Amino acid sequence: MLVASSLSKQYATATGPVRVLDQVSFELHRGDAAAVTGPSGCGKSTLLHLLGALDTPTSGSVTLDGQNAFSLNESAQALFRNDKIGFVFQDHCLLPQCTVLENVLAPTLIAKPDPGVNDRAEFLIDRVGLSTRATHKPAELSGGEKQRVAIARALIRNPILLLADEPTGNLDEATAESIANLLFELHKENQAILLCVTHSSDLAARFPIRFRMHRGLLERS
Ligand SMILES: Nc1ncnc2c1ncn2[C@@H]1O[C@H](COP(=O)(O)OP(=O)(O)OP(=O)(O)O)[C@@H](O)[C@H]1O
Numbered sequence: 001m002l003v004a005s006s007l008s009k010q011y012a013t014a015t016g017p018v019r020v021l022d023q024v025s026f027e028l029h030r031g032d033a034a035a036v037t038g039p040s041g042c043g044k045s046t047l048l049h050l051l052g053a054l055d056t057p058t059s060g061s062v063t064l065d066g067q068n069a070f071s072l073n074e075s076a077q078a079l080f081r082n083d084k085i086g087f088v089f090q091d092h093c094l095l096p097q098c099t100v101l102e103n104v105l106a107p108t109l110i111a112k113p114d115p116g117v118n119d120r121a122e123f124l125i126d127r128v129g130l131s132t133r134a135t136h137k138p139a140e141l142s143g144g145e146k147q148r149v150a151i152a153r154a155l156i157r158n159p160i161l162l163l164a165d166e167p168t169g170n171l172d173e174a175t176a177e178s179i180a181n182l183l184f185e186l187h188k189e190n191q192a193i194l195l196c197v198t199h200s201s202d203l204a205a206r207f208p209i210r211f212r213m214h215r216g217l218l219e220r221s
C-alpha cells in the first residue's frame, strides 16, 4: 500500500520560495492503476520524484508497504528504491553504451546476486516484444522501442510501485497506444501499484483511478 500524507514541497529560489505541492494526501493499494493529469508546471513530476524517494518533501510523509523511505539513510534508501520501485521516465534514460539486455539488467547490479535474473530479463525483453533486439544499443532503437526497454528495466526487480512520467509523451499515436497497452497488460500480471503521469486525456480515461493536479493540490476526478 502507498500512502502519501500531507505531502508538501517548496523550492527555495533566488526570488523566494516556490510552493509546488500543498498538503497532498492519498492512498493506493496493490493492483490499483492511477493516472495524474494537470497543466505543465503544476508539480506532477515533483510528486512522482517524492513518491519514488528521488527527492525529499518539505513536510509530510510517504510510506510504501508501511516503510517511510525518508527515515532511511542514503544507502538504505537506495536499496529501498531498487527493491520496491520501478521508474519509467519520459525520455527513457537508458545507458547509451549498454545493450538492451544490459540496460534491463542494470538495476540488478546493486541488488543481492540472483541466479534467476538473466531468465527474467530475457522473459521481460520478450514480453515487451524486443527479443530480436537484445544485443542492440539504444541508438539503434526507435523511440517506442527505447520506451519498451525502459519498461522492462523498471520491472526487472518486480517492484511493488511502478511510476511512469509521461511514458507515451514523445511517441506517435499508434506507438503510444501500444506502449499504454503493454503497461496495462504488465500491470495486470504483476498487480503492483501503477501511477502514471500523462498529458493525454485518452490515456488517462483508461485508468480506473484518476487524479488531477492544480496549483499544488491533488484532487480525485
Ligand atoms: N529544482 C527546482 N527549483 C525550483 N523550482 C523548481 C525546481 N524543480 C521544479 N521546479 C518548479 O516546480 C514546478 C513544478 O515542476 P514539475 O516538473 O513538477 O511540473 P510538471 O507538472 O511535471 O510539468 P510538465 O507537465 O511540464 O512536466 C514548476 O513551476 C517548476 O518551475
Ligand SMILES: [Mg+2]
Residues within 6 Å of the ligand: 044, 045, 046, 165
Ligand atoms: Mg513533468
